[in-house]
Amino acid sequence: MKETQTVAVLGAGIVGVSSAYLLSQAGYRVTLVEAGEGPALATSFANGGQLSYAYTDAMASWALLRKMPGILLGRDPAFKIRLSTDPDFLRWGLRFLANARASRETRNTRDILRLALHSQAVMGEVASSVQPVFDHRSSGKLHLYDSAEALEAAGARVREKIQWGAQQALLDREACLALDPRVSQIQGAFAGGVHSPGDEVGDAHAFARSLLATMRRNGEIEERYCCRVARLRTRGGTITGLDTNQGVITADRYVLAAGPESVSLARGIGLKLPIYPVKGYSITVPVTDKTPDLCITDVAHKMVLARMGDRLRIAGCADIVGYDRTQDPARLDHLLSVCRSRFPDAGDYDRVLDRWCGFRPVTPSSRPIIGQAGADNLFLNVGHGMLGWTLAMGAGSVLVSQMRGDSGAIGDRGFRPCDHGVR
Numbered sequence: 001m002k003e004t005q006t007v008a009v010l011g012a013g014i015v016g017v018s019s020a021y022l023l024s025q026a027g028y029r030v031t032l033v034e035a036g037e038g039p040a041l042a043t044s045f046a047n048g049g050q051l052s053y054a055y056t057d058a059m060a061s062w063a064l065l066r067k068m069p070g071i072l073l074g075r076d077p078a079f080k081i082r083l084s085t086d087p088d089f090l091r092w093g094l095r096f097l098a099n100a101r102a103s104r105e106t107r108n109t110r111d112i113l114r115l116a117l118h119s120q121a122v123m124g125e126v127a128s129s130v131q132p133v134f135d136h137r138s139s140g141k142l143h144l145y146d147s148a149e150a151l152e153a154a155g156a157r158v159r160e161k162i163q164w165g166a167q168q169a170l171l172d173r174e175a176c177l178a179l180d181p182r183v184s185q186i187q188g189a190f191a192g193g194v195h196s197p198g199d200e201v202g203d204a205h206a207f208a209r210s211l212l213a214t215m216r217r218n219g220e221i222e223e224r225y226c227c228r229v230a231r232l233r234t235r236g237g238t239i240t241g242l243d244t245n246q247g248v249i250t251a252d253r254y255v256l257a258a259g260p261e262s263v264s265l266a267r268g269i270g271l272k273l274p275i276y277p278v279k280g281y282s283i284t285v286p287v288t289d290k291t292p293d294l295c296i297t298d299v300a301h302k303m304v305l306a307r308m309g310d311r312l313r314i315a316g317c318a319d320i321v322g323y324d325r326t327q328d329p330a331r332l333d334h335l336l337s338v339c340r341s342r343f344p345d346a347g348d349y350d351r352v353l354d355r356w357c358g359f360r361p362v363t364p365s366s367r368p369i370i371g372q373a374g375a376d377n378l379f380l381n382v383g384h385g386m387l388g389w390t391l392a393m394g395a396g397s398v399l400v401s402q403m404r405g406d407s408g409a410i411g412d413r414g415f416r417p418c419d420h421g422v423r
Contacts, residue, residue, distance in 0.1 A: 025255060039205075044358075303316040303335065368385075
């Protein structure tokens with residue numbers, strides 16, 4: 001590769017910025033193209049904050065299918081599905097259902113775990129050199145289960161993940177409380193949990209800004225904000241430029257990492273991406289002296305809690321409602337109400353610092369799509385779903401290896417466009 005080879009990265013969320021950083025470290029000159037006013041202001045702005053390296057379970061599963069009648073009838077407040085005749089929704093939905101088969105769910109979860117553990121290794125190499133800090137720490141994570149039956153059922157997957165290289169342990173109630181006594185404030189049923197000691201926490205928005213600050217100091221990045229891409233120019237199977245409201249942008253290679261917006265851009269060159277948006281919500285409040293240090297996932301209520309410095313991030317909900325970006329106050333009220341009732345002293349709930357919602361770009365298998373497709377100089381890094389923050393550094397590393405033409409540390413099996421039926 002020539003040192004002067006240029007790459008335009010479309011999308012400045014955590015995946016796009018991580019890709020840009022690792023590409024610049026590999027010797028590419030990078031132009032970052034973002035429709036918003038700055039980096040990581042959409043899906044990456046106020047996500048759950050958890051770097052869930054050991055919890056990589058695919059969304060499509062038999063367990064979820066069993067709950068589907070209740071979800072469709074509105075009986076599960078953590079989920080909302082708006083049925084639609086939109087062909088994209090129908091195609092995605094049918095493929096999602098196919099991936100709920102036990103064999104596929106196991107394959108998908110294992111592939112994502114492989115990428116997540118690699119992402120953790122890359123993050124370990126990068127984080128120590130990033131300034132300013134982004135409230136990053138090795139917190140560990142505790143998945144809490146209401147019943148002994150649910151905890152026992154989780155044990156089978158824990159044993160599989162340990163064989164696949166993850167660090168996890170099945171704990172009873174007393175062992176969970178010994179890890180962090182502040183968990184004892186929990187109200188309602190609580191039988192035990194799954195502890196992932198290697199999981200971490202950090203502010204994705206702050207991390208993206210820190211990576212860009214590092215690249216700016218080294219003169220390694222050109223940033224284009226409020227830059228809306230109308231279409232990808234093509235000629236003879238090659239991308240020749242980006243038509244934008246700021247003129248034509250050209251590069252030797254292009255990386256599409258624009259989250260759900262990638263779907264429409266790819267469609268413009270005849271490329272169909274199996275991605276559908278799943279909306280999530282978060283609330284941020286000040287911490288108290290009783291905020292758990294451990295990251296918490298309340299499994300029954302589909303809610304996560306993560307302490308980031310002096311803030312507590314509460315996140316949850318999975319709304320499949322198309323591209324409706326409206327922030328629903330009832331969903332935010334639900335999150336706040338559940339957290340207040342389950343963990344009454346964990347946060348200063350009367351002082352809400354931020355309310356957020358954003359789209360997670362989900363593939364039917366929950367595995368991201370990474371690799372060349374649609375044109376000989378176009379690469380995809382899309383479809384990371386609920387785990388964009390967790391997978392960003394690992395996915396960027398795989399992308400760089402592909403662009404260099406080597407197999408990289410973990411290979412790319414399971415993530416290639418052809419593995420998703422994308423050509």
